[in-house]
Structures are given as structure tokens and as C-alpha cells.
Amino acid sequence: MNSTLDVLRDDTLSLPSSIPHLLQQAAQQHAGRTAIEAHGQRTDYRDLPRLALAVTRSLMALGIEKGDRVAIWAPNGRDWIIAALGIHCAGAVMVPINTRMKGSEAADILQRSGSRVLFVQPHFLGTNYLALLAPCRPASLEHMVLLEEGQVASALDLDWDEFLALGTTVSEHSAQARSDSVQANDLSDLLFTSGTTGKPKGVMSAHGQNLRAFSEYVKVIGLQAGDRYLVINPFFHAFGYKAGWLTCLLAGATILPHAVFDAEAVFQRIAAERINVLPGPPTLYLSMLAHPKLAETDLSSLRIAVTGAATIPPILIERMRRELGFAVVTTAYGLTECGGLATICVPHDAAETIAGTSGRAIPGTEVSIRDPHNRPLAAGNTGEICLRGFHVMQGYFEDPVATAQTIDSEGWLHTGDIGVLDAAGNLRITDRLKDMFIVGGFNCYPAEIEAGLMEHPAVAQVAVIGIADERMGEVGCACVVLRHGQSLDQAQLIEWAREHMANYKVPRQVRFFEALPVNASNKVAKNELRAKVNA
The missing domain is CATH 3.30.300.30 (ANL, C-terminal domain)
Structure with missing residues (x-):
């Protein structure tokens, strides 16, 4: 069944073709606006290309070519975004790593992705990431770049200043030429997910797919230039990366990274920093509603909330509107294999629709409910949720067997989730095939x-x-x-x-x-x- 949001139109002609092209466009359109605000430091949109290309020049000096994999293992922060944009401008493929992983888990992803460089924050929440990785560091990892002060592990590893100094050997013109050469179909990122089976697999996504999907997201939630977006969802996840800071670049909003969720700290930031946009899982809003300082905290700046596909009581949506002050509350559904976004509710939907469904398909996406024999089912029938469209992954990295098991010969991505479409095309998740x-x-x-x-x-x-x-x-x-x-x-x-x-x-x-x-x-x-x- 082909179902799209009636309020949207598929308009891809004006979209930049790649994240590097978006970076240049945003710098021109939003010069004078703050792109990133973190720890009292404000980074203007006009300065982002220069900062990103400094990273690109240093990566090129280390021999990074288009298509090489470069990983990031760090909490949400300004340098994460600058490093990521530098990787994108180098035409390399970004590999985010979950900050909660142990050394062996991170090493497995580094090895299987063939990542040649790792940007890493040495310490976070009492964890020494360099020490975690040291016993199992793969030989394929040639360099580590420290995002804060710390003792480098080997002569091939660099602190941030040493890394940037390498870039002086590569001309700005060469870096700009590399950035300009990145195209819509080039891989932008490799997000590792367990998918519907155990061992994490690298999901291959391209620049154009990401930009098209999340430009629709910008339209639905009503994100505007100058909005202040507190990104609590981790950058290593599509929710924090693609629906987070990348979406801000598409709209000209200000990114305010937040490394660790704590209800009181978030409350303080909302009031002191006039936060407008606060997506997160239902647990985030439940924690806020239960916070003892709720009644005495100024939340009047809040406007947009987006939560996940989990079914939640309609009363929660109503309380988010009434007690937290959100004018826009919506829910969405997606998985890493489709770039993180497939369906979304529009803000004027009833609370019951937003709470009980994940909305309708974004333009360019088909949603089909299918039986165990891969036959489509009519509206109202329960079966496996399958997706087809521009944003379906290019496959699992170096795993054609798993790719063929997940994407069938007609291009349908089998999600492993069970759901049902109503007569209006709203998707309701009812179960999970693989016990996730x-x-x-x-x-x-x-x-x-x-x-x-x-x-x-x-x-x-x-x-x-x-x-x-x-x-x-x-x-x-x-x-x-x-x-x-x-x-x-x-x-x-x-x-x-x-x-x-x-x-x-x-x-x-x-x-x-x-x-x-x-x-x-x-x-x-x-x-x-x-x-x-x-x-």
C-alpha cells in the first residue's frame, strides 16, 4: 500500500546533493546565526565550512581517500559534529560507535568496518576509552585522534592540535575539490545495528538518502531557522545524528549538544537557554513530568517534541501539550536500515493517533503489511511491516547474504516488526518478529x-x-x-x-x-x- 503525508509534496530539486554541499549552502544562507552552542562557545554557520575542511585536510594528509571508513567514539559535543563534517567533506564514510560499548565491542566494529582513523574522547563518565580499547585494538586502525587532552597510546596517535597541524601540508583548494566531488549516491555513514539478528551489521546509507528523508522531517515538525534544538539523543544513533544535528543544518537551527540525560540538568537548560525543540524517547518526557521542580520551571520556550514508535497513552500526549507546553507533539517510525525515518504523524493529528500510531509514510516511501509468504495484506490486517523507497539502505557492509535476507527481490525491506495499517494509512506497531x-x-x-x-x-x-x-x-x-x-x-x-x-x-x-x-x-x-x- 502506498501511503504518503497529504500535507507534504515531494520536492527534491532544491535539496543539496550531499552533506558537504549542504554545509556550504547553510553557511551562505544562515551566516550570522549560531550553528552550534556548547559550553559557552558559539560557532557561526559561516565558520562551519572552514572548521570542517581543516579536519578534511588533516585526514587527506593521513592518506584518507574517498570511501575509506573513519570512526567516532565520543559523547555528544561540538567536536563530534566538526569531525563528522570533516569526514563527510573528505568523501570518507563515517562510522559512529556507541559510547556505552566495551572495548571488545568497539574493536569488533572498528575491525569489521576497516576504519583507518578513530576520533575518540579519552574520558567520559569515568570511563577511559583508550584503556578499554588498548588490549583489543585492531591492526587495521592506523591512527587515533584525541578530542580532548590525554596521553596518546602510540607514536601514530595524535592529539587534536597535532592532528590539525598535519593539514597544513594539504592545500585548501585540494580539500575543497575533494568536498565538491562528493555526490548524492556516495556513502555517508555506516551505522552498526543488530538488525533482526544478533551480531551488529553495518548499514550503508548515502548522502542523498539522508538529506531527502530529513528535509521531509523538517517540514513536518516545523523546524525553523534560529530554533534552539537540545540534542539529547546520542549522535551515534540516527535519532541524534540524522534527526538531530543534521536536521538542524537543513533548517538553520542552533544545535545544543547534551551528553547525558538528567531531568534536572535538562530543566535548567530549557529555562536558561530557551530551548524550543526537545525530541526523545517517551521516558524523557515521563521523567520531566515526574520531576519535583516541574511546576516551578519555566518551560515556555518549548515548541516541538518528537518521540519514538512505542505506543504510549493518549493522556501522555495531552500532558506533554498541557503541562510541558509543546505546540507540536508527534511520533515517528523508522529503523537504521531505512535511515531512521519511514513514517510520521503530522502535528494536527488527534492525540489518540499520535499516541497509538506512528503516522503515515513520508513522500517517496511505500509501506506494505505482508503475510509469511510475502503477500500484501489489506488495511486492518496484521503482518510484517515492509518498506520500499529512496531511503532503504544500500545493504549491509560486506554482508551480501544478510542483505538478501532483509531486502527481497522486489526491493522490499523486511523490518522484522509486526504492524497494521488503518484505512487512513496510519501505521501501528503491534509486535516484533525477532524479540527486540x-x-x-x-x-x-x-x-x-x-x-x-x-x-x-x-x-x-x-x-x-x-x-x-x-x-x-x-x-x-x-x-x-x-x-x-x-x-x-x-x-x-x-x-x-x-x-x-x-x-x-x-x-x-x-x-x-x-x-x-x-x-x-x-x-x-x-x-x-x-x-x-x-x-
Whole structure:
């Protein structure tokens, strides 16, 4: 079924062809406006190309060619954006890495992406990223560039000033020529996601796809030049990168990076810095509504809220409008494999529509609900959500088998999500084919977590399920069978998991079983497990 937002028109002729072209266009159109504001430092739109091309020149000095992969492992901040834009202008492919990953997890992505350079913030929230990576640093990683002061790990690694000094050997003209050569179909980024199966895979997205999709997003939410956008969603995720700072560049808005969500700190920033735009997962708004200082905090500047595909009570939408003061509250659906955006509600939709659905397809996108035999189903029938359109990924990086399993011969991206379209074309998510659950806005894939927990010497078998949690929405519960003669309790396994995997993946509960229930195919019957855990 082809369903598009009636309020929009597919107008791609005026769009820049690439992120470097967008950068030049934004610098001309919005000179004099603040592009990035962080820690009291304001960066003007007119200065962004110069700052980005300084990074490009240094990357070229290190031998980075078009199509090479360059990674970033750092929290939200000004330098993250400058580094990313420099990577884009070099024609390289940006590889963001989750700041919550452990060293082995980050090393796996660096190795499989073939990243030659890594921009890294040495310390964040008490974690030493250089020390985490040191024991497992892949040989393919030639250089690390430190985004703040720290002790470099080897002679080939550089602090920020040393890195920028390298660029003096490459002319501005050469860097500009490289930037100008980047085209719409060139890869812009490689975001690693577990998709519908366990091990993370690199999703290949191109410049033109990103710009077209998020120009529609700008129109729907009503983002305007000069708006002040507090980007809490992490830059390593499409929500913080593409629906975050990239969207700001499309509109001429001011990017205010925020590294760690804390309700009180966010409250203070909204009031003191006159924030207009505040997207995030439902947990963000629930935390704000529950904050004891809500009544005494000036939230009058807030105008736009965007949240994820999770179904939420209509009363929450109404409270966000009434108590938080948002004029625009909308929900959207997307996944990394389609660039992060496929459907969205328009602001004038009823609270029930915004809370209970993810809206209609953006222009250029088809949404089809399909049965197990890949046949389309009529409106009102439940099946797998499939997407087709300009923004579907070019494939999984160096994984043609997984790509063919996900995108069929007719170009339909099989999302692994279950849903239904109503008569108006609104999409409602009802279930997930592959048992994914979402912890505070982060996708968690049981197969990936199970593989990690199986490395514990006392674990013989494990199945991970998502269970409801009032604060986080969902959390993981590990159902464990111990090896014969081994002993282990919940606290011990959780503590071990915290040392070996990103925090959002760590199960919040552990249940021990003599044996896990299985179905006729001898696969773990997770529905039975859920019933037992929730009993």
C-alpha cells in the first residue's frame, strides 16, 4: 500500500546533493546565526565550512581517500559534529560507535568496518576509552585522534592540535575539490545495528538518502531557522545524528549538544537557554513530568517534541501539550536500515493517533503489511511491516547474504516488526518478529546479549526477554540454566554483565531454570518464558 503525508509534496530539486554541499549552502544562507552552542562557545554557520575542511585536510594528509571508513567514539559535543563534517567533506564514510560499548565491542566494529582513523574522547563518565580499547585494538586502525587532552597510546596517535597541524601540508583548494566531488549516491555513514539478528551489521546509507528523508522531517515538525534544538539523543544513533544535528543544518537551527540525560540538568537548560525543540524517547518526557521542580520551571520556550514508535497513552500526549507546553507533539517510525525515518504523524493529528500510531509514510516511501509468504495484506490486517523507497539502505557492509535476507527481490525491506495499517494509512506497531526490546530508547537484541552472557563460565544456556518496566519502558530479563556443579546468583551475573557489555544491554533481572521450555522445533519458547516470568 502506498501511503504518503497529504500535507507534504515531494520536492527534491532544491535539496543539496550531499552533506558537504549542504554545509556550504547553510553557511551562505544562515551566516550570522549560531550553528552550534556548547559550553559557552558559539560557532557561526559561516565558520562551519572552514572548521570542517581543516579536519578534511588533516585526514587527506593521513592518506584518507574517498570511501575509506573513519570512526567516532565520543559523547555528544561540538567536536563530534566538526569531525563528522570533516569526514563527510573528505568523501570518507563515517562510522559512529556507541559510547556505552566495551572495548571488545568497539574493536569488533572498528575491525569489521576497516576504519583507518578513530576520533575518540579519552574520558567520559569515568570511563577511559583508550584503556578499554588498548588490549583489543585492531591492526587495521592506523591512527587515533584525541578530542580532548590525554596521553596518546602510540607514536601514530595524535592529539587534536597535532592532528590539525598535519593539514597544513594539504592545500585548501585540494580539500575543497575533494568536498565538491562528493555526490548524492556516495556513502555517508555506516551505522552498526543488530538488525533482526544478533551480531551488529553495518548499514550503508548515502548522502542523498539522508538529506531527502530529513528535509521531509523538517517540514513536518516545523523546524525553523534560529530554533534552539537540545540534542539529547546520542549522535551515534540516527535519532541524534540524522534527526538531530543534521536536521538542524537543513533548517538553520542552533544545535545544543547534551551528553547525558538528567531531568534536572535538562530543566535548567530549557529555562536558561530557551530551548524550543526537545525530541526523545517517551521516558524523557515521563521523567520531566515526574520531576519535583516541574511546576516551578519555566518551560515556555518549548515548541516541538518528537518521540519514538512505542505506543504510549493518549493522556501522555495531552500532558506533554498541557503541562510541558509543546505546540507540536508527534511520533515517528523508522529503523537504521531505512535511515531512521519511514513514517510520521503530522502535528494536527488527534492525540489518540499520535499516541497509538506512528503516522503515515513520508513522500517517496511505500509501506506494505505482508503475510509469511510475502503477500500484501489489506488495511486492518496484521503482518510484517515492509518498506520500499529512496531511503532503504544500500545493504549491509560486506554482508551480501544478510542483505538478501532483509531486502527481497522486489526491493522490499523486511523490518522484522509486526504492524497494521488503518484505512487512513496510519501505521501501528503491534509486535516484533525477532524479540527486540527497547531500553530507554536503545534497541536491545536478545541474540546479541545471549551470545555475551554465554561467555560466563557458569552459564550453560540463556534466553533473554524484554519485560515491562515503569521507568525505562522495557528492560531485559535473562533466563539462565547453569552448568552442572556451578553456582551463580542474580547480583553476580548482573555485575559480570556490566563489566562485559554496554549498560543498556545488561539484564535488570535474572531468573534461573532447570531447563528452558522449547517448542516442537526445539527452539526456546520465549512466549512461555514471558508467561512464567510475568506470573
